Ligand SMILES: Cc1cc2nc3c(=O)[nH]c(=O)nc-3n(C[C@H](O)[C@H](O)[C@H](O)COP(=O)(O)OP(=O)(O)OC[C@H]3O[C@@H](n4cnc5c(N)ncnc54)[C@H](O)[C@@H]3O)c2cc1C
Ligand SMILES: Cc1cc2nc3c(=O)[nH]c(=O)nc-3n(C[C@H](O)[C@H](O)[C@H](O)COP(=O)(O)O)c2cc1C
């Protein structure tokens with residue numbers, strides 16, 4: 001084990017840096033830019049049972065230190081993900097990958113999870129019960145403890161792979177949802193997904209996003225994410241993956257001090273395509289600066 | 303795609319709100335007409351996509367209109383300033399579709415990418431016509447530059463203050479072999495309805511990344527879902543679903 005390595009549900013990661021779902025496609029296009037095997041792993045684009053185009057455009061808006069997206073889970077559907085996307089990934093990524101799954105009913109989630117569970121390269125299933133950009137399903141499963149329990153429990157029955165519940169910050173008490181997922185058999189939780197937001201164009205006097213609302217992410221949400229990771233880490237005994245606004249090696253360390261055993265990075269990849277390898281490269285020097293021998297020593301230390 | 307720290311050589315106003323920015327410093331510049339770059343500006347989180355207007359030697363030329371905070375910040379850049387730019391983005395125009403007499407049709411800040419295209423088509427010995435559309439005489443830019451390169455240039459203004467009164471559709475040459483177009487959506491839709499020949503249309507969408515990672519810029523086409531930033535920004539006119 002190196003200084004940067006961490007463990008995620010029984011699988012060792014060379015480092016805690018994981019590009020977040022929706023900001024890294026299916027990985028192989030980033031492999032044209034750098035060797036993506038330097039990553040801990042990555043979470044691929046949210047996959048659903050059927051292909052989806054997603055929402056009308058504009059799907060992207062901006063704010064100080066952040067962005068809003070209302071992509072609406074555009075993906076080619078689980079069959080094409082398995083037979084096309086993962087086939088393109090295989091030659092360029094030699095580590096287990098995290099499968100990010102969404103749905104509109106419990107049956108949807110179970111169907112997609114079962115299909116992806118059968119894929120050898122899939123190391124973890126990350127169940128997105130927190131997408132704010134789709135109507136019916138998505139976030140509605142992640143804002144009610146009983147609904148969250150139901151989805152995670154149902155998926156638990158069809159997979160032996162590590163099961164991660166991805167939580168929404170758009171709730172009053174995120175620890176209640178986290179506990180429900182733990183009780184339903186989740187091996188870990190990841191948080192936060194995007195915060196529901198909105199922008200209005202002063203010239204047109206209309207919402208910028210065609211979907212009216214979208215999910216806020218980027219540095220603007222970092223303190224909210226740190227707070228929620230801290231609370232959830234204290235409330236559950238399963239591992240917590242932290243994300244939300246992480247953009248530097250310092251942010252990774254702060255997130256781990258709050259209780260994260262690994263850290264996902266989303267919007268930063270869109271602004272700087274080399275954000276993740278840069279952060280990995282900078283981690284040792286920043287650890288030295290703060291007298292950190294191994295990253296595993298600081299998880300939840302705050 | 304490449305990420306480079308480029309140096310501003312010059313940044314001159316062409317009209318009251320359109321600027322020509324010259325940047326140097328891309329090693330082994332390999333840019334096709336119709337590609338774009340994504341520019342980091344101070345104080346804004348996302349980058350700003352701008353078409354390549356010219357790429358000659360190691361000098362990259364961009365022409366942009368001040369539209370909001372990001373382009374306003376760009377307009378303050380002076381020679382020597384370093385700019386973080388992603389280059390070689392998008393597919394670019396298909397030059398092999400040109401035929402012998404292509405027409406290049408641009409509206410406003412859709413005109414810049416056609417300049418580099420015109421130069422490349424002339425290198426291939428084509429007879430190149432250009433139709434440049436503006437709202438009014440004072441908004442004109444690059445007319446002389448196009449006249450130096452193209453065989454034939456028409457300028458339209460919506461208010462008739464210069465050239466042909468009307469829109470680019472009022473000044474199209476007869477029987478071009480192919481059309482290359484870039485401009486505001488109403489212009490593109492009018493061309494879609496008017497042009498009989500094949501077309502290479504450059505489109506705009508709000509972008510998250512500009513290099514294919516976020517699905518922020520997707521459109522539906524006859525050959526499936528496409529990302530404007532990676533599968534475009536240039537699409538075959540025949541592939542667009544604009545029948546409505
Ligand atoms: C492929 C492509 C090529 C382009 N080429 C040129 C060019 O050569 N010259 C030029 O002047 N303009 C060009 N544009 C438009 C240019 O990107 C926008 O005018 C610019 O992003 C506005 O930024 P702002 O901060 O000044 O405006 P704001 O309105 O403050 O921007 C807010 C957000 O909206 C986005 N946005 C606003 N308008 C547009 C638009 N029309 N298209 C895409 N995103 C937009 C911005 O990028 C930013 O994320 C191009 C756009 C695309 C997609
Ligand atoms: C463009 C975009 C698309 C996203 N798509 C998904 C998705 O498909 N599934 C998912 O679980 N999260 C998705 N997310 C949420 C991110 O994975 C992450 O939880 C969130 O953006 C917070 O991290 P960040 O601030 O580092 O971006 C998306 C985020 C963005 C910006």
Ligand code: FES
Pocket residue numbers: 508509510511512513514515516517518519520529530531532
């Ligand atoms: S802008 Fe991100 S995919 Fe096109």
